[in-house]
Amino acid sequence: MNTVILNGLSIQMRKTMNRITENLFKKVSTHSPDIQLFHLDEKKIAPCLGCFSCWIKTPGHCIIDDQQEEILRALAVADRIILLTPLVFGGYGPELKKVLDRIIPVLLPFFYKVRGEIHHPQRYPRTRSLGAIGFIERKNPEEIELFRDIVERNAINWAARSTAIMILEGDETDEYLMAESDKFLETLEGKS
């Protein structure tokens, strides 16, 4: 089982979230040693150009030569993808979004219908699960609901068989974090 964690939190937020990431890391690694963790603010990644070269000129490869390629290599063979991000207006933060904007090389250009909507098929079909941990400074039900909706929609793009979502403010107790991360991983595995 290959797990890819895309950490879109800033260094400051990472300190707050350290307890949860360490716990998650420990738990995930008991199931599989193949984890790749990317701290996105440490990566040099340019924004997507919107050129579609990765589909019609260099299929499967982005024409921008930067560190996104190592993330794409990891995502292509990932069984579990876990996203960490601050909630920004209920959506993803720009660090994570910059990477996700450039995932189209791991998709095919064609249109196909899934759950009554058109999407792009996977270039590397696998049975995947998608997890997202959102960090919010002050709980806002509107933003939380939107974040959940976005992650569920993203799961369609990844053809994910299960989706787990956790939203944290950063002041949770250790006991709460442990219990929630257990639940999160069980949901990710499709066990609950």
Add this chain to the structure above:
Amino acid sequence: MKARKAILLVGSPKGRNSASYNLASYLLNELQLKGFAHKCFFARDLEKTEDFDRFYSALLDSSLLLVVFPLYVDQLPASLISVLKEIRSRSRGFAELSDKQLVAIINCGFPETRQTDPAVAIMKIFSDQCGFQWAGALALGMGAMLSKRKPSDHDHMTRHIAASLKAAAVHLENHKPIPVSVIEMIAKPLMPHWLYIMVGNLGWKYRAKKNRVRSLLTDRPFQP
């Protein structure tokens, strides 16, 4: 009378060569005919503080902000999220932006306009958190058709888009929100879904063939 000012913020990385820009510039032209002056900024070019400062002082001097973007992974492109975040942190309380209307124009490459719903919600939350007057979102599917085709009264495929943008301009001129009927008008499909899918799938193959990579289209370069 002092001209009202509109600011266009383009979220597409393709700038002026984008379907998003084609859509927004039609609305800008309509607003210009109604006496609006306007300035255009590109989110991709606002990373440096001095560039953002220029944009933000133009925004403070305006009465209308139009934000146009293509739908990327169900949301806004990353560089646009950064700019909106910076607007929120720069604005000093609600009063600074509360006299300005905000309109989002969203162009989705998939046929279903409803795929833009999360992006519309993001824009509404941004508007509320900054204190703008939310005037609504003009969102449409099949946006790829507009990359080389501007909305026009004389084009049967895009005339409803032109009509919607014209009607939107009238409401914005009167400092009113865009009514649901105008939002629904622009959301109408440009062609039947099955035709868009067929044309789209053939289009990718054709473009790959032109680049001599037709046989590589489904390659898996990262497969171990």
